[in-house]
Amino acid sequence: MEFINNFPLFMIVLSLFSGVLCFMLPKEAARRYTIIFECVMIAMACAILWYTFQGDEAFTYTMGEFPAPWGNEIRAGVLEGLMAIVFLVIMFCSVVGGYRFLVLDMDESKINLYFTLVNLMTAALMALVFTNDLFTGYVFLEILTLTSCGILIVREIGRTTLAAVRYMIMNLLGSGLFLLGVVLLYDLTGHLLMVPMQETIAELAADPKVLPVLSIAVGILTIGLSIKSGLFPFHFWMPDTYGWATPSSAAMLSSLTSKGYIFLLIKIYYRVVGTGVLKQMPIQSILLVLGLCGIVFGSVQAMHANNINRMVAFSSAAQIGYIFMGIGLGGINGFTAAIFHIIAHAITKSMLFLTTPRLAEVSGGSLLFRNLQGSGLKDREAGIFFMVGALSMIGIPIFAGFSSKILFGLAAMGSGSNVKLILVMVTLAISSMLNAIYFIRTMIRIISLNEHEERKTPYRHKPGYILPMLILSGINLFLGLFSGVVVGWIHVGFSMFS
Numbered sequence: 001m002e003f004i005n006n007f008p009l010f011m012i013v014l015s016l017f018s019g020v021l022c023f024m025l026p027k028e029a030a031r032r033y034t035i036i037f038e039c040v041m042i043a044m045a046c047a048i049l050w051y052t053f054q055g056d057e058a059f060t061y062t063m064g065e066f067p068a069p070w071g072n073e074i075r076a077g078v079l080e081g082l083m084a085i086v087f088l089v090i091m092f093c094s095v096v097g098g099y100r101f102l103v104l105d106m107d108e109s110k111i112n113l114y115f116t117l118v119n120l121m122t123a124a125l126m127a128l129v130f131t132n133d134l135f136t137g138y139v140f141l142e143i144l145t146l147t148s149c150g151i152l153i154v155r156e157i158g159r160t161t162l163a164a165v166r167y168m169i170m171n172l173l174g175s176g177l178f179l180l181g182v183v184l185l186y187d188l189t190g191h192l193l194m195v196p197m198q199e200t201i202a203e204l205a206a207d208p209k210v211l212p213v214l215s216i217a218v219g220i221l222t223i224g225l226s227i228k229s230g231l232f233p234f235h236f237w238m239p240d241t242y243g244w245a246t247p248s249s250a251a252m253l254s255s256l257t258s259k260g261y262i263f264l265l266i267k268i269y270y271r272v273v274g275t276g277v278l279k280q281m282p283i284q285s286i287l288l289v290l291g292l293c294g295i296v297f298g299s300v301q302a303m304h305a306n307n308i309n310r311m312v313a314f315s316s317a318a319q320i321g322y323i324f325m326g327i328g329l330g331g332i333n334g335f336t337a338a339i340f341h342i343i344a345h346a347i348t349k350s351m352l353f354l355t356t357p358r359l360a361e362v363s364g365g366s367l368l369f370r371n372l373q374g375s376g377l378k379d380r381e382a383g384i385f386f387m388v389g390a391l392s393m394i395g396i397p398i399f400a401g402f403s404s405k406i407l408f409g410l411a412a413m414g415s416g417s418n419v420k421l422i423l424v425m426v427t428l429a430i431s432s433m434l435n436a437i438y439f440i441r442t443m444i445r446i447i448s449l450n451e452h453e454e455r456k457t458p459y460r461h462k463p464g465y466i467l468p469m470l471i472l473s474g475i476n477l478f479l480g481l482f483s484g485v486v487v488g489w490i491h492v493g494f495s496m497f498s
Contacts, residue, residue, distance in 0.1 A: 004051045005059050007044045008074045008130040011084070015041070015123030019116045027111035031099065034115045038092040041122065045088055049081030053489070058496040060132060073132035073193060079339070079493025080129050082486075083263055086343050087125050089475070090255050090350050091118070093468035097354045098248030100464065105155040105246040114154055121147040121252065128260045134182045134272065135192045137264055141178065145171045145228070148257045151249040152241060163240035170237050174227035181221025185272070188217065194271040205277040215281040218273055222283055225265045229258040231287075231324050232294030235317035239305075242313040242353065243367075250309070250353040254316050255346040262323055262342060266335060269327070270497045279330065288328025288420065292427045294321025299434035307367045308359065311438060312352045315393060318431060319345045322408065325427075329411045329420065336490045337407035343486070344392070344400035344479050351389040351472045358382035358465070359446060369445060376446030383446055385469045390439040392476055395432050400479035405432065407487070 018037050022030040052058055058077030095118060102114065120143060127140035145168070153164040186192055188210075189200035204210045227234045242250045269278050278284060298318030305311040319341070326338030360367045362378040376383025392399035405428055412424035479486060 004047050005061055005076075007048050008076045008080075008126070009061055009063065011041055011044055011126045012074075012123050012130070015119050015126060019119035019123065022112055022115040022119055025112055025115075027108060027115075030112040030115040031095070034095060034118055035092065037119070038088055038095065038122070041126075042085060042088045042092065045081055045084035048076050049078060049085060049489075052076060052078045052081055052496070053492065056492075072136060074130045075132040075194075076130055077493055077496035078489055079496065082489055082493060083339075083342075084126060084129050086346060087129070087256055087260070088122070089471065090346055091122055091125075091252065093472055094248045094251040094255070094350055094354065097465050097468035098246065098251060101247045101357055102154075110154065114151065117147045117150040117154075118252075121151070121256070125256060125260045128264045131264075132194050132271075133192050134185070134194065134197070134268070138175070138179055138182055141228075141261070141264070142175055144257060144260060145175060148253055151252065152245050154249070155244065155246045157244070159240060159244040163237070163244050166237050167241050170234065171228050174224040177220050177224030177227070179224075181217050181219075181224060184213075184217035184220065188214065194267070197272050198274050201272065201277055202274055205280065211280060214273075214277070215283065218268075218278075218281060219283055221268065222265065222287070225261045226287075226290070226324070229261040229265075230317055230320050232290050232297055232317065232321055235294065235298065235320065238317050239310045239313040242316060243307065243309040247354050247357045251350040254313070254353060255350040258316075258320060259342045259346050262320075262327075262338075266327065266338065267497075270335070270494070275330070284328045284330050286328075287324045288423075291321045291323070291325030291328050292423060294318060295325065295427050295431045296321075296434075299431050299438075303434055303438040305438075306369055308356050308369060308372060308442065309353075309367050311442070312349070312356060315435070315438075316345075316349055318435075319349070319393075322404065322431075325424065326408060326411060329408075329415050329424070331411065331414060332491065332494060333407070333411035333414045335494065336487060337404065337411045339490050339493075340407055340479075340483070340486060341404040344404045344476075347472055347475050347479070348389045348392045348400060351385055351469065351476070352393075354465075354469065354472075355382050355386045355389065359386065369442070372442075372446055374446065374449035376443070377449060381466060381469070385473060386446065387443050388473050388476060390443055392480070394435045394439050398477065398480045400476045400483075403480050403483035407483070 025033060058075055061074040063072045124140040124144035128137060131137045149164050149168050153160055189197045191197040191200060205214060230238050242254050245253060295318050298314050298321055302311045302314035305314055322341050323338045326334045358379050359372055359375040359382050363371045363375045392401040395401045395405045412421045
């Protein structure tokens with residue numbers, strides 16, 4: 001079974017090769033190849049999760065003949081396997097579920113180029129998940145940024161061009177700060193591999209004079225990834241980026257790109273800085289405050305949106321705040337809640353962004369709320385799937401969002417601080433109330449016909465849309481009903497991080 005040790009490298013290299021291959025294939029062949037390839041990748045990720053869970057330990061793959069600290073390494077454990085599965089399933093569902101609109105939104109001659117970008121994005125995400133080296137993380141961070149801009153700008157309208165330029169500027173700023181943080185840590189430790197760097201940082205942190213310098217380096221790195229993932233107050237690019245992208249792109253950008261950045265940040269905190277050293281820095285307290293602010297401000301802005309896509313986009317800003325709130329709470333419970341919410345939010349937001357254009361399609365092509373009246377009755381499948389995602393976002397029991405909020409509450413209670421407990425509980429209550437206001441209002445609108453409007457035969461979808469939405473809905477319900485199973489996997493994964 002040691003052959004499975006090669007799978008992380010295969011997943012990265014084959015994704016890069018697939019990107020080149022799709023560039024040479026015609027559009028339909030590129031689509032079919034990408035779908036089959038994503039299924040193969042999911043099978044490989046499942047094998048990694050099974051292998052590491054059964055063996056009860058992670059494994060490291062050394063690239064080339066050079067050991068640490070000169071060589072490059074890839075590492076895989078339960079948590080890496082789990083995140084790879086989640087990312088790949090969402091990629092598969094986004095490609096399949098949003099393809100119909102992709103054909104409508106872009107030139108047919110460029111569709112194979114879109115799948116080239118999708119495969120390169122897959123390579124970047126897998127590299128961020130499995131890398132054991134900070135500089136490799138930076139390289140694929142840039143690849144992820146470029147491919148994200150590419151899948152955004154394929155919808156050739158003025159608003160997407162403007163959104164892509166803004167997105168690129170903010171992400172390049174974040175990348176520059178991340179690289180600066182990596183350079184400072186390399187200058188202090190002399191290492192780029194995570195484990196040797198963590199050992200050196202633990203020694204340096206024992207000196208009170210060096211700790212502030214370490215805090216600055218880690219802080220700069222954190223700011224860079226916070227900008228790229230859309231933490232408050234850096235979330236202003238989200239509405240246009242997610243709201244005007246083609247559905248497949250919006251689902252991938254909101255569910256995968258930002259989550260890849262955050263997962264890399266969590267890996268750095270655990271495997272580079274070390275949770276013991278991190279507690280000595282003010283970074284977690286700052287992230288907690290910004291996360292709480294992001295939850296409230298994102299929810300308020302979503303409530304005032306007049307466009308369903310912008311509402312879901314601002315809601316994404318609030319959900320990013322939840323994740324950083326968990327990181328700010330710290331401890332195994334806080335980080336577990338953050339990882340669980342990364343999964344829950346990624347699954348739910350991809351559902352919503354794949355569904356909203358279907359509701360708009362039966363409403364004269366308009367995303368404005370005033371034109372969406374009764375759209376859930378005209379397109380029943382889209383209406384049902386939207387309500388599943390909306391109920392999860394509100395935090396209704398049996399759905400993933402409810403389990404997330406329970407985990408955040410438990411993390412706050414275990415933080416040992418009454419101030420944090422009060423702040424988190426009050427923010428959770430306010431956010432849940434605001435979520436209920438704008439999501440329930442939307443659900444009522446889409447299932448209510450105007451008095452003068454006649455009931456028409458509902459729009460019927462092809463399996464290409466129904467299958468991915470059933471997969472995402474099933475995972476959402478699994479996360480809500482069997483959250484303990486996933487939490488157990490996350491705990492095992494964190495135990496392998498040390």
